[in-house]
Amino acid sequence: MQGEALYSIFLNAAVVNNFVLALFLGICPFLGVSAKKETAWNMGLAVIFVMLVSSMAAYGINWLLTELDLLFLRLICYIAVIASAVQLVEMFVKRFSPTLFRSLGIFLPLITTNCAILGLALFQTAKEYDFLQSLVYAAGAGVGFMLALMLMAGLREKLELARVPSVSQGAALSLMLAGLLSLAFMGFAGLGGSVG
Amino acid sequence: MAVLPNTTENLSLDTFVRGLWEENPVFVMLLGMCPVLAVTNTTMNAIAMGLATTFVLVSSTVLISLLRNWIPKQVRIASYIVIIATFVTVVDYGIQAISLELYAALGAFIQLIVANCVILGRAEAYASKQRLHTTFINSLGMGAGFTLALLSLGTVREILGSGSLLGIPLFGEGFQPWVVMILPPGGFFVLGAWLLIFNWMRLRKERRLIEQSGAAANAG
Numbered sequence: 001m002q003g004e005a006l007y008s009i010f011l012n013a014a015v016v017n018n019f020v021l022a023l024f025l026g027i028c029p030f031l032g033v034s035a036k037k038e039t040a041w042n043m044g045l046a047v048i049f050v051m052l053v054s055s056m057a058a059y060g061i062n063w064l065l066t067e068l069d070l071l072f073l074r075l076i077c078y079i080a081v082i083a084s085a086v087q088l089v090e091m092f093v094k095r096f097s098p099t100l101f102r103s104l105g106i107f108l109p110l111i112t113t114n115c116a117i118l119g120l121a122l123f124q125t126a127k128e129y130d131f132l133q134s135l136v137y138a139a140g141a142g143v144g145f146m147l148a149l150m151l152m153a154g155l156r157e158k159l160e161l162a163r164v165p166s167v168s169q170g171a172a173l174s175l176m177l178a179g180l181l182s183l184a185f186m187g188f189a190g191l192g193g194s195v196g
Numbered sequence: 197m198a199v200l201p202n203t204t205e206n207l208s209l210d211t212f213v214r215g216l217w218e219e220n221p222v223f224v225m226l227l228g229m230c231p232v233l234a235v236t237n238t239t240m241n242a243i244a245m246g247l248a249t250t251f252v253l254v255s256s257t258v259l260i261s262l263l264r265n266w267i268p269k270q271v272r273i274a275s276y277i278v279i280i281a282t283f284v285t286v287v288d289y290g291i292q293a294i295s296l297e298l299y300a301a302l303g304a305f306i307q308l309i310v311a312n313c314v315i316l317g318r319a320e321a322y323a324s325k326q327r328l329h330t331t332f333i334n335s336l337g338m339g340a341g342f343t344l345a346l347l348s349l350g351t352v353r354e355i356l357g358s359g360s361l362l363g364i365p366l367f368g369e370g371f372q373p374w375v376v377m378i379l380p381p382g383g384f385f386v387l388g389a390w391l392l393i394f395n396w397m398r399l400r401k402e403r404r405l406i407e408q409s410g411a412a413a414n415a416g
Contacts, residue, residue, distance in 0.1 A: 024229075027233060028313060031226065075288070076282065083274060114311065115312075118311045119304055166399060168395070175391060
């Protein structure tokens, strides 16, 4: 995968294999914080930041563990690094924007168990990306996550005003919407090079 | 969601059954959705994923329950995650040793069990306060409920999407598979449909309760 162009990695992560809608990573925050566009935007920014930090860290850890021949510790190290990165973001947000801190609520610490971030670290290792490629991959994945979250939030804000049958209220309707979005994103298949 | 017990719970049948139905992690609490949607395109994958998650869930909550008086409050989440990650590594290498084919089919989702919020949720809400045997039974119930949810998606998607069950073809040559069901959108649609059915059942039950109390009031 050494030769893969950067723009193709970015497109691939952001739309073709969108982390939320095609790979099913990070569904919990996707359903949990997509009720308002503003919160969704801020959540997206937080996730992009954590992704970039943990992607860099994961690259370093993978190099170190390969040198030391301790690959079975990889998963534990990755999750520890992600947890620390999330802690960092949490302190930062709490210090500079208490309102944002309140609106994100429990979903901020839960970024730790957001599988999109751990997934990113695992995929970049599996694909053997170099440092720059990993960084671009992380940026693409983050942007893709934000895109899906914003689309969903926009749809749900409109739906607030619509009258839907009482059986379909809540998560069931959100999942159906996500299905339609995912169907639409399948149209991007083949764009920006290889799938997978 | 039922009230989480703050005092230690006594062992009863409810400890197990609660996880299957009333507090089903997927259908009721909406936790751990990622693997539910991602690896349920065939029944076999669903079973394997369910068993792997149950194993990690049971062993890590049992260990956490044993260590609950030694883990300091401030670093408990980090400790839980390290314990869970250890068991996931065990499962990861285990599946590789048993079947490489299955390992390839499940892909990164085995390692992503670490990020399954069902497990961390159980550790924090139950195992950190309860005794060993109730924790074991409760986790077993939750794991069974999770596997049940995976199966109910996996079977529907496999039957509709490839016309087979556990790899055995069900329909004749003329069957045109509904391919979208084994692709990503199908996961969202099938889970959405299940939730619709459960919502409908819940609403019907509530309506019946209201009618009954109304009839009782009229009679009185």
